[in-house]
Amino acid sequence: DAGITQSPRHKVTETGTPVTLRCHQTENHRYMYWYRQDPGHGLRLIHYSYGVKDTDKGEVSDGYSVSRSKTEDFLLTLESATSSQTSVYFCAIRLSGREQNEQFFGPGTRLTVL
């Protein structure tokens, strides 16, 4: 499982509250990614990181921010949660090695915004 954990695994919150999801890896991978998965849309990239303090936007980044102050942790923050952000969130890492380009995914966080 590439040593990826996500916390919390489930969360219910109310509209307008801030929410932070954590992705933790144990193997010093450089690249980390946050996706959301919704019925009919597949997995969509929110933000990604290519090193400590180096992050960039994906295709659905509005309403989300990220931070990476340590190699092992990549945080996703919803500053003010909305019902449209109800989703399953997956973190992924990319293996660091020659000819290794696969992304490996964490177990996911199910977020419900009421």
Next chain:
Amino acid sequence: EDQVTQSPEALRLQEGESSSLNCSYTVSGLRGLFWYRQDPGKGPEFLFTLYSAGEEKEKERLKATLTKKESFLHITAPKPEDSATYLCAVWWGGATNKLIFGTGTLLAVQP
């Protein structure tokens, strides 16, 4: 527009009944194509990477192939434990390894 389309959306097979899942793409500058398996309530599990047309990869009852416009995941003599959603993703993002995912094929194999 870069797009990845998977078909069929759902497939029901009898145990032992072989079939194929399709992943077609309209992405310029394809760098690779990935297949994943996803079980309910879990994260996608990596299966294969294909880099160039004509390439094939096999693992147990699964075989993935790639052409210039599409990829197939062939399932030979499936078992109930092969039931899952199968996702394909296209790599287009250069060094940052950004992927475009299809919406998946839900496979159900009945005993």
